[in-house]
Amino acid sequence: MCACLASSMDARGAGLKGNAAGLFHLEKNNGRDCLMDPAGKPFLSLGVNHVQNIFPHSFSGDREKECDAVFKNLTSWGFNTAGYGSPAPLTRMMPYLAPMYLTKNANYMPDSEFYYPDIFDPAVQEEIRNVIGYEVGKQLGNPNLIGYYWTDTPQWDLERARKKRGTDWVSTLREMPADAPGKMRYEQFLKEGGTLDEDFLRLIARELYKVLGEETRRRHPDALIFGERYLINDHPNCVVEEALPYIDVLSIQPGGAEFNGDFFDRLHARFKKPILLCDHQCSFPTPEYSKTMWQQMENEEAAGQAYARYLRDAFDKSYIIGYQRCQYIDRFAEHRDVLKQGMLREDGTPYMTLVRHISEANTEAINRFMKHLK
Template sequence: MGRFYTVRKQDGHWNFSDDTGKPFYSLGVNCFSYGPDVPLQANPERQYGGDGNWYGNWAERKLDEVWSIGFNTLGAWHSPYFMNKSIPKTIEIRCSRQAKKVNKGWGGFPDVFDPSFAASIHAEMVDVYYQKGMNVAEDRSLVGVFLDNELRWFGTGGQWGFTDPGPGKNDTNLAEDYILLPGDAAGKRAWVDYLRERYSTIEKLNETWQAEYGGFDELAYRTEYRTAEDVYEQDKLGFVRLIAETYFRTTTSILRMYDRNHLILGCRELGSSVPDFVLEAMKDYVDVISVNFYSMTLPYSWLERVHETTGKPIMVTEFCFGVAGEAGFRTVTNGAQRAEVPNQRRRGECYRDFVTEATAKPYIVGMHWFAMYDFYDSNGLTGNYGLYDGQDRLWEEFAEAVRITHRGALLGKTGETAFRTWRTGAATGTEGGGRHE
């Protein structure tokens, strides 16, 4: 019947261990789906048959093509069609989706002290584990689950990190967002309770802060404080640690009510923007650290510190390189702007360099490409993100470079000399794919 995926370290090198016990290096594709979020220009019934099963035909053909260039995992946001297929896959649960937020915009961070946070986690768990029509908790082809995606740990005043911020990076922007909450908000009350526990009496706080407050309750209705700045900064750092501990303790304890079998793959951090205190809190709750980077190279000095701090292996769960004009895009949005190249040949070279260098690191256990298809102003995304274009054609020159790269990566990481087939999981010598005219 097989076993569940694990991670293990052997001779100084980390790898996943698959459902047969063999080493597994996860090479994934995000958004493996053909649906309304990818408004393609192709005619699927003409391409895949008008017998009412065009989607199944599409799925099998695409799995054949994508696996033939060395990918072996369905990344986040794949089609529900694949959930009952015995194919290596990952799931993003989005624990914070329905919770009250302390900051706005992409990656809005939840108020982890508000009851809506736990309620949101349960709602998302019910959706994943009870409303998909399959027993996800017992799926041995599921590598693991992500708790969230690109949370704004760095707060309203911070930025997405692309480079090494240096050791001891512990900004307190997230604490500032909590402090700006209304006085009756759960997160603001948690801040005041934290200060009460830290200082015991208002007299001690006043002495340390060089302030003259009448009681702790007053602090709930202030968004700025009279305080000694160096002490205040340490207080905020401690609160960020409490936020992180609460986030990971709450998410993982609830997850384990529904699923005691699968790896917890972190929450797909926004590059190097996550504070060190968060990493220190995370290590006791997750099995793998997941990070998303849209850059020409990875900040390895930072990644090595992450590994040393947490003692956990790392996955790069989003990266891409994209072409603008030659691929038919005047506008490129979001992460692809930082990884723009002139043509598909150069795109393939960048993929080779990026993946080859990452695979050589003993603590990296997977690389997930974003995405399956190019985006045409879908969910705010535009650009040559895909393995395929809007006519459902493989970017052939790029794909050939991917295939060659994967052959070397898997040989070096797991000793595999041939790509696996999605149909059986066994190695196959089949190589090739669709064609981009």
């Protein structure tokens, strides 16, 4: 096992010591953006999201035993991070990222649950602060915490939102009653000479990130903030620019089977932040399920090869600090009539061809990473 994996995985959360704050942090090494573990060792994050609901009928419901089995699988396959959506026992065994769900404007939400909050309303702001306090409180004292995420796939882009929802954040506040804080702020915006919806969207983002950023920092100073998990192409420049003062890393959920190097080069050149690929995969049809989430490849072999190419191309970029794969075990999403495919079938048996490619690709990624360091 290479040093950067062993430094955090073998410890299983016990007695890690590091910088003055004892936390994961960022440094530059030989021109590369690097996560550093609490012991001060470079750490290339390779993780898996959505480990919750692992084996509902296994281990007699013993979550510790379930998570121990997951830990052994992940580490044997070359993963060193539990992504977001991991049970608490697993976060005590290996490094992880902690999510917060602070607004109800995730791209995947049905219209019945989706809404844009009036972020200018002090009561809404206080509610968000309380959620942050609760979520941070659950993580304090765990040395395996890499950092915090905010809302998942928030729907920001005005045009995309209008096509999907028939409205957007600016329109929602504009159409509120006259005494609503958001409506009053919009009227003030007009009096100040504002005319463009994108300019008011910037003010919404500024207000939101001020609340999120200041409260997260207050509750857990020095912890890394990975910000919102933006869906690729749904993060207007004006929105990201307002997040920059408060985030340490830009988190992007890409699509497709090929790493779009030109796109990410432009993103990094503009925003100057390390980038985490926070949720991604390629899938393949099975005899039971012809429809699968993410870009579907021809078969299991093709999906495994695509994973290897994606990691190789992504980590050629000095600003990419990690990759999180979507899904540990197969789960059928009934509301979408599609399989959310993992590395294990629903019965807990692995897709051996896929797992072989993933294991080899993860090992290669770590080895290349270590060779680049001073």
